[in-house]
Amino acid sequence: MRITTLLPVALLLSACSITNPADERAQGLSRLGEQLFSDPRLSADGITSCASCHDPLRAFTDGRKISVGAFGRPSTRNAPSLLDLEDMESFFWDGRLDDLHETLLQPFTAPNELANPSIDHVVQVVKDIPSYRRDFQKVLNGRSLDERALTDAIAAYLENLDRGTNRYELAQEGGSALSAEEKRGLALFEGKAQCAACHTPGTTALTDNQFHHAGIGFERASGRIKSLVERIDDAQRSRSQLGNLILEDEEVAELGRFVTTRKAADIGGFRTPALRNVANTAPYMHDGSVPTLEEAVDRELYYRGIASGRPIALTVDEQRQLLAFLHSLSLE
Ligand code: HEC
Ligand code: HEC
Structure with a gap:
């Protein structure tokens, strides 16, 4: 008796909770981003992930002086929190990139971070995991599973984090x-x-x-600018190589904003x-x-x-x- 009277209410409630397909896809994308973010299979040593250095329990930092990536390789910089990305006009401590998607691609191949041989390799690893292939298919609406799909997912996750109110x-x-x-x-x-x-x-x-x-x-870099600039010139041919150099070379890392602007005042x-x-x-x-x-x-x-x-x-x-x-x- 009770059950029959409740049934219409239950039906009504379930009808209300059906969201439109675009919302569902967006939520699915963000959930995929969350999985990719902490998935060590996307690193060259199989045990490192974005979350190793951006731990959600530490405001997306790692508590270390400088980050340590795959194979225990130390980088040159302290991991910033990722809770404030929406307020940032440029990315990394020196603001060397201003496109979020380009920023999100770099850690996958940086030798001191996830150390993969190429981004194509990462895309293939994701494609070879049946659950990712299935779940991406559901949210991509006919688009192919490529590097943009990966960064779309991670960006959706990071942009939808519950930042709370202090x-x-x-x-x-x-x-x-x-x-x-x-x-x-x-x-x-x-x-x-x-x-x-x-x-x-x-x-x-x-x-x-x-x-x-x-x-x-700063004292570490001063006096050696000319030879450092030569190293930067060599790396600048490809933007990701410049990022890799900064994370590998302490002296170049200390030049900060200068690496991007080449203005002495930015050293x-x-x-x-x-x-x-x-x-x-x-x-x-x-x-x-x-x-x-x-x-x-x-x-x-x-x-x-x-x-x-x-x-x-x-x-x-x-x-x-x-x-x-x-x-x-x-x-x-
Ligand atoms: C001229 C601009 C400027 C002023 C003024 C300034 N800051 Fe900063 N602050 C910075 C910059 C730039 C950094 C990062 C420096 C670096 O890493 O080399 C920083 C870093 C910090 C950090 C470390 C944060 C982190 O996550 O590593 C704290 C804490 C801080 N500032 C607090 C303060 C306080 C408190 C004051 C006032 C007494 C202050 N700052 C004044 C620009 C400024
Ligand atoms: C080995 C540790 C490590 C790993 C792994 C790592 N990061 Fe980072 N991340 C850092 C450090 C260190 C920086 C600062 C680098 C710099 O300023 O040059 C950074 C910077 C960033 C920034 C820029 C933040 C800002 O405020 O400008 C984003 C976004 C980011 N990481 C996302 C990711 C994502 C996504 C992954 C996984 C695909 C990842 N990181 C993997 C250590 C790491």
């Missing part, structure tokens, strides 16, 4: 999500400590998307990183050379003050408040 964002919407101490820290961040000059408030990631020097790692310049989730992304800076958030703040206060010609002196209490504010940018 307390700073909640506070911006009104309300009292920040404690008194954190509010004082925010005032310092925007005022006396001058952080907001580059870590732009109002944008969720707190970055101006520009490139600045921090005096980090050692790096993109202002996102500060969202910053308490969860240690160690810090492009080379992971700063182990804790406290030290990163100390360093920023010191160098940014020197660089702008206006040294910043905060009291111990103020430093604590600034740090408290930075902690409010992470999801608990």
Whole structure:
């Protein structure tokens, strides 16, 4: 009796949950992206994946100073979080690419990341796995399973990640999500400590998307620019080879933005990183050379003050408040 009266309701509910085919394909693509992202079969050593260096449980970073790829090969850079891609105007610490799909292809063949011989090889590996072949067929709507399909899937996954809302964002919407101490820290961040000059408030990631020097790692490259430029020229013939060189050659990596612009003023310049989730992304800076958030703040206060010609002196209490504010940018 009960069952018969409930039946129409159940039918109605299931009818409502039927989404249109295009939405279903988009969701299927994003699910495929999630699988590819953590699939070690797409690496040359069979045990490394994107998630090895971009761990979803660590705000898509790896907790290492510099990343270690297939066959234990160390790279030259610290893995950035991938939770803020939609706020980025260019990709990688030196902004050498501005196309997301091109960016997503590079790790597959970088010798210090997934180390595959070619992207065609990766596409073939995916095609040879029956479940991928079947599931891609369902979502591609007649398109072929090629490199674009792979990056479409990964991009769909990364663009649809649930980024959550941190307390700073909640506070911006009104309300009292920040404690008194954190509010004082925010005032310092925007005022006396001058952080907001580059870590732009109002944008969720707190970055101006520009490139600045921090005096980090730079001493390693200075004085050797000419020979380094020759190495870059050799690699520049192919963009992926330039990326590979940067991840293999510490000295070239330290040239930062210069590699792309060739302007002397850009030597050692790096993109202002996102500060969202910053308490969860240690160690810090492009080379992971700063182990804790406290030290990163100390360093920023010191160098940014020197660089702008206006040294910043905060009291111990103020430093604590600034740090408290930075902690409010992470999801608990
Ligand atoms: C060995 C570790 C490692 C692996 C494996 C790896 N990455 Fe990364 N990833 C990094 C590092 C390090 C950087 C920064 C490189 C640079 O700035 O030159 C980076 C940068 C990126 C960026 C640019 C982020 C930004 O803010 O500009 C994206 C996107 C990305 N990786 C996606 C992926 C995807 C997708 C995969 C798998 C196909 C992958 N990565 C595999 C370490 C890794
Ligand atoms: C002139 C621009 C500029 C100013 C001002 C500035 N920053 Fe930065 N910040 C950067 C850049 C660029 C980096 C990356 C440097 C690198 O890796 O070489 C960075 C890195 C950081 C990092 C490390 C983040 C990570 O994921 O590695 C923290 C934390 C940070 N800044 C906090 C602050 C604070 C706090 C202030 C104010 C005291 C401040 N910054 C002022 C540009 C700036």
